[in-house]
Amino acid sequence: MQIRLGDITFSGDAGPTRFSVSRDALQGWIGKGGPGVRRNDSPRPLGHGSQKQRGYRTGRVVTWSGDIETDSPAEQDHALAQLSGVLADGQFGRLTIESEFGTHWCDVQLDDEPEVHREVYGTIATYSIGVWCPDPEVxxxxxxxxxxxxxxxxxxxxxxxxxxxxxxxxxxxxxxxxxxxxxxxxxxxxxxxxxxxxxxxxxxxxxxxxxxxxxxxxxxxxxxxxxxxxxxxxxxxxxxxxxx
CATH class of the missing domain: 2.60.120.860 (Jelly Rolls)
Structure with missing residues (x-):
C-alpha cells in the first residue's frame, strides 16, 4: 500500500522507506470506518419515537500513522519539516491511496497538525496524521x-x-x-x-x-x-x- 499526500509518499510495503505506514493504521478509508450519518431528530408529538427523516453522510476523516526512518540528525530534521509542511497553508490537496483494491482518491485538507515523536535521535521517529474530506465520496x-x-x-x-x-x-x-x-x-x-x-x-x-x-x-x-x-x-x- 502507498499513500500519497503533497510531496510525500507513505509506504506500507516491505523494504526501506523514509515514511512507513503501520499495519492496520489506515482508518476512515473505504471499508475502514468511513463517513458518519447525520439527520434531524424531530420527536413525534404525543407519540413514541421520532419523525422519519432522510439521513445524509457526513464528511470523512482519514488517519494513519507509522515510522520515519532516517540516517542522520540533519536528515531527520528535514523529514520532520517536510511532514509539518504538508497542506500547511490550509488549502486542499489530493490524497491518493494505492492498494490491492486499486487506486482511489479524494481532496482533503489537514484535520489537525501531524503528531511526531523522536524515538531514536537522528534515525527513528513516529508520526500520526489526519486529513478531512468535506465530501464523503472516494x-x-x-x-x-x-x-x-x-x-x-x-x-x-x-x-x-x-x-x-x-x-x-x-x-x-x-x-x-x-x-x-x-x-x-x-x-x-x-x-x-x-x-x-x-x-x-x-x-x-x-x-x-x-x-x-x-x-x-x-x-x-x-x-x-x-x-x-x-x-x-x-x-x-x-x-x-x-x-x-
Whole structure:
C-alpha cells in the first residue's frame, strides 16, 4: 500500500522507506470506518419515537500513522519539516491511496497538525496524521460510455460528466434513469461541450458558458445494475467508480 499526500509518499510495503505506514493504521478509508450519518431528530408529538427523516453522510476523516526512518540528525530534521509542511497553508490537496483494491482518491485538507515523536535521535521517529474530506465520496477509475448501458464498480451513487462533440443542433437532451440535462446551445463542427452535471456548468471549447441549458439535473449512475444513457450519437458519459 502507498499513500500519497503533497510531496510525500507513505509506504506500507516491505523494504526501506523514509515514511512507513503501520499495519492496520489506515482508518476512515473505504471499508475502514468511513463517513458518519447525520439527520434531524424531530420527536413525534404525543407519540413514541421520532419523525422519519432522510439521513445524509457526513464528511470523512482519514488517519494513519507509522515510522520515519532516517540516517542522520540533519536528515531527520528535514523529514520532520517536510511532514509539518504538508497542506500547511490550509488549502486542499489530493490524497491518493494505492492498494490491492486499486487506486482511489479524494481532496482533503489537514484535520489537525501531524503528531511526531523522536524515538531514536537522528534515525527513528513516529508520526500520526489526519486529513478531512468535506465530501464523503472516494473516487476510483473513470469509465467512458457512448449512449447505451452505463455502470460503475463503486458502492455509492456516481454523478457523471458528459462531453458532446459538434456538429450538434440545439436543444439536445442527455438522460440517465429519468434524470435529464437539456442543453440549448448548438455546436458547430469541431466544437465541444464539456458538461459538469453535478454543478450545472457547461464549457464550450474550455470556456464557461452562461444561460445555455433549460433543465439541469445531475446525471446519477447507481452502483450495481447498469442504467441506460441516452443522448446524441456524439455524446459520451464519464462515470467514476464512487465509494463511501
Amino acid at each position: 473516487f476510483g477509475e473513470t469509465h467512458t460510455f457512448e449512449p447505451g448501458p452505463v455502470y460503475h464498480y463503486g458502492n455509492f451513487r456516481a454523478v457523471a460528466d458528459a462531453v458532446v462533440t459538434g456538429p450538434q443542433s440545439a436543444p439536445y437532451t442527455l438522460a440517465v434513469a429519468g434524470r435529464q440535462f437539456v442543453v440549448t446551445q448548438a455546436l458547430s463542427s469541431g466544437q465541444t461541450h464539456t458538461i459538469d452535471t453535478a454543478n450545472a456548468r457547461i464549457r464550450r471549447g474550455g470556456v464557461l458558458q452562461s444561460g445555455v441549458f433549460s433543465k439541469a439535473q445531475s446525471l446519477i449512475v447507481s452502483p450495481g445494475a447498469a442504467s441506460t444513457f441516452t443522448g446524441p450519437s456524439t455524446a459520451v458519459l464519464k462515470v467514476r467508480d464512487t465509494f463511501v
